[in-house]
Amino acid sequence: MTMSRTRMSPHARRRQFIDLGVGLAQEQPLETITIDAVAEAAGVSKGLLFHYFESKADFHLAVVREQADEMLARTAPRDDLDDPLATLHASVGAYVDYVAHNGKGFVGVIRGSASADEDIRAVADATRAAMSERILDHGAALGIERSPVIEMTIGGWMAYIEELLVRWLSDPVVERDELVELMVAALPMLTGLVDD
Incomplete structure (x- = not known):
């Protein structure tokens, strides 16, 4: 049963x-979310959704952008830690916590690069690039000097932790803290293999 419609500002309605x-x-999965289901949850007609979004694909893109922005905000490096490894540990821990809370939403963001939708692929790629850039920006404090090989290595590390997270979601064979340690320990090991 649909709730009675509540009048909202355009911004508040879109946000809802x-x-x-x-x-x-x-x-x-994102692709299974229908306009009908969202309209019913909001207590409005599906026609109203199309007043705010051009299509189902446009709505899905807005959802993926929101998820990506939230993930980046939650995993931002903390300024209150002096030890660069502690900063990395805190960011990776926040990443794991975001994933544990968002499950399929996380998979939708990082697996967006495999999407048939070019705009969703672009959001996934930009999110991954922003997270890699954070590591590179803090690289000197971690003893990592930026170079094309290091950039490639950091990209590989990002793919590694994404794959660990996807597997962990479906089969959590290790505890959260052990997973974080595994991810954090891999970065210095990988970058340490790169010759200056």
């Missing part, structure tokens, strides 16, 4: 739709 989409994406 995106928040509902993000919530649904935590439980199911």
Whole structure:
């Protein structure tokens, strides 16, 4: 049964739709989220959604952008830690916590690079690039000098932790803290293999 429609400002209504989409994406793959389901959850007609989004694909893109922005915000390096490895540890821990909370939503963001939708692929690629750039920006403090080989290595490390997270979501064979340690320990080992 649909709730009675509540009058909202255009900004608040759009925000409501995106928040509902993000919530649904935590439980199911993005591509299975229908406009009908979002409209029913909001207590409005699906026609109203198309007043705010050009298409289902446009709505899905808005949801993926929101998820990506939230993931980047939650995993931002902390300024209150003096030890660069502690900073890395805190960011990776926040990443794992985000994933544990968002499940399928996380998979939708990082697996967006395999999407048939060019715009969703672009969001996934930009998110991955932003996270890699953070490591490179803090590289000197970690004893990592930026170079094309190091950039490639950091990209490989990002792919490694993404794959660990996807597997961990489906089969959590290790505890959260052990997973974080595994990810953090891999970065110095990988970059240490690169000759100056």
